[in-house]
Amino acid sequence: MPDPAAVPPRAVFFDIEGTLLHDGACLEGAAEAVSAVRGAGLAVRFLTNITARLPAAIARALTDHGIEAHAGEVLTAASACAASLRRRPGCRVHLLVDHAVEPLFEGLPRDDHAPHVVVLGDIGARFTFAALDQAFQMLQRGAELWALSRNPFWFNDGRRQLDVGAFVAALEAAAGCTAIVCGKPTIPFFQAALDSVALAPDEVLMVGDDISTDVAGAANAGLACCLVGTGKCTPAHMAQAQTQGVTVLPSVAALPDFLRQGFPALDRPRQFH
Template identity: 35%
Template sequence: MKDQLSGLIIDIDGVLITGNQRIPGAIETLTFLAKKNFTFVLVTNTTRKSLTTIWHQLKGLGFPVEKNQIMTAPVACANWLKEKKAKRIHLLVSGSAVNDFKNFTITSSAPEYIVVGDLGNDLTFDKLNTAFRLIMKGAKLIALQKNRFWQTARGLSMDAGAIVAALEYATRKRAILIGKPKKEFFLEAVKILRSLPDEVAMIGDDLEADIGGAHNAGLKAIAVRTGKFENFSLVKSKIQPDLILDSIADLPKFIKE
C-alpha cells in the first residue's frame, strides 16, 4: 500500500492530540513527512473551534503545520453555504467556530438553514426547541458532523450526532451532512493534496467517520489505537482498516520499510 501513496489525510483529535495534549511522536511524524516532501492535510470534525483557533493551538503545541494544511467541518460548511448562495442561517454552534460563519446573517428569524454542531455544556432545551420550530417552518437542517462521541482529556463525551438525531427524529427531516464521513469532504481534501483518491490514505481513530468514510470515497484507511479507537469493535464491524498502527508515531517506520 505504501508504494501507491502520494498523500495523507490525518485526523487531528485522537491522532495528533487529545484535548490540549500532544500524542507522543505526533510532532516527530509530521516533521518526518515534511522532510520527505510527503504531502498531508489535517482534518477535523471539531465544531467548537474556528480554523484559526485550531491552527494557533497546533502551532502553540509545536506542530509544523500551516493554516492552508488544515480542513474543518465548519469551514467546509461555510463554503457549501456560499455555493448555495445562502444568506440567513441559524447556528447551534458554540465557541470560536461561530467566527467561520461571519459572512452570513446569523438569525432566528426565517433562516434558510439550521447549522448544528457540538454545543457541549452550552446545549439547552430552549436552543434545541428553537431549532426544531425553525425546521418545522421550512428551514433546512445541516449537520456539521454526526459523530456519536469523541475522546476528551476527561474521557468520552457525546458528540453532535446525538443532537442531530434528536432534531431528525422530531422533525422527520434528514440532515444534510457536511463533515466526515461525507464522501465530498474527503474528496475536497484529496483536491488540496493534488492527488487521486486511490493514492491517498486517511489516518484516523474513528472506525465510522474516518475509516468507513475514507473507504467510501475510494481512499486507503489507516487506523491508530489512540483516541477513541478502542471503543469500536473490529470483530463485529463490517468496516475494516487497511492497516492498524499503535499510534501516529509508528507511521515513519511503516513508510521506511
C-alpha cells in the first residue's frame, strides 16, 4: 500500500559506474530502468565523477549500451567546475586535467605562473614531480586548489589504481590548504543538477552505488536517495544506509517496481554520516 506521506519524484538522478554500467558492461535491467523513468514522465540526469570524458562522449557510451542518454543530461565534475569558473569574471586557471575534457574550459584565460585556480583532475602518468611541484608553487602564490574529485583510487581492470584524490592529499599536506571539490558529494554539484531540471531537492531521487559520494552527497543536499547493491556497495554500506533511512535496492533493475509502489516511505536524511 502506498505511503500516504510519500511524494513521487519529478526527476531521477543516476550515478553511472556501478549503478548503470560495471566493468565496461551494462548492468542487467539498467536500460529498462532508465526507460521506465522516462516513460513515467520524469526528468533524467546522469551525475558522474568520471573526470576524463566529455558529457557527449559519456552519453554516447550509455547509448551504445542501450541506455537512452543525451549530452545535456550528463553532469560531470569537470563540466560543473568549468561552469563555476566561468561565473568568476577574469578568472585565470592552470589546468591539470585529462586532455579529453580540456575543451570544457575553453575561453577561460590560462596562467601557468600565478593563476587564481589550479584545477586538478585525473591525469594518470602526467602526475609527475615537476607537474605537482609547479602546482605547489602556484598554491604558495595564492591560487585555490579545485579538485574534480577526492577519490583516492579507482577500479581499473579489477584492481585499485591511484586517482586524483591521492594527489590532492599530497598538495594539501604541502601547501596547508583545503581543496574545493567539484563533483559528488559536494552540495554545489547537486545544486547545479537541480538547477538544470528546475526542481527542489525534495522532488528528486538520486540512485547510486557509492555511499560516500552518491548517498551522502544527495542526502546532505536534501535529496531522497536509493543505494543499489551493485558496484562499490558492501554489506556494511547497506546496513549503514538502512540505519540512516536510505532505501537499499539489490540493483537498479528494482527501481521501476519501487517507483510504481508510489515512492514508499522514502526518508530524506540530512547530514548523512
